[in-house]
Amino acid sequence: MTVEIDQPDVVAEVSAAFARYENALTTNDIATLDELFRDDPKTIRYGIGENLYGYDAIAAFRSARSPVGLMRQLAKTVITAYGWDTAVASTLFLRETAPGKVGRQMQTWVRFPEGWRIVAAHVSVIDEPKH
Known part of the structure; x- marks a missing residue:
């Protein structure tokens, strides 16, 4: 079996879903965040x-989270599609409220009849690497 990597249509679809997620996250659009998780x-x-x-x-966490300080800047975002129905989105993020720290986020997206949904996510923060 051969899995096709990075089909342009799939990467474009997941990139759009990822952008929608990011907008919902930074504007505290809980309904959209809930929709995008499986x-x-x-x-x-x-x-x-x-x-x-x-x-x-996950939904309970989102509804209880403070909406303060959600803005962030993304860096080195990579969307990799595996076949037609699975993709991984990885990004770094920086927040003005957390100088000297870099956040890391990974999401596994799967295509379902209702659309692309996150089935697994990991967020962590580390000290900004010294160059």
Whole structure:
């Protein structure tokens, strides 16, 4: 079996979904954030200070989170598609409220009948590497 990597149409679709997610995140659009995570008990999000197992836990976290300080600048975003229905989005992010720190985010996206959804996500923050 050969898996086609980075089909342009798939990369474009996931890039659009990722941009939609980023806009929802920075504007605290909880409805869109909830929509973009797969509504499934097997969906996982490891956050900076929390491990969330299942869609319900992720949605509860989103609704309780403070909307302050969500703006960020992305860097080195990479979207890689594996076949027609799976992709990984990886990015670094910087926040003015966290000088000297760099955030890292990875999301696994899967195409379902209702559209592209995140099934697994990981967010972490490290000290900004010294050059």
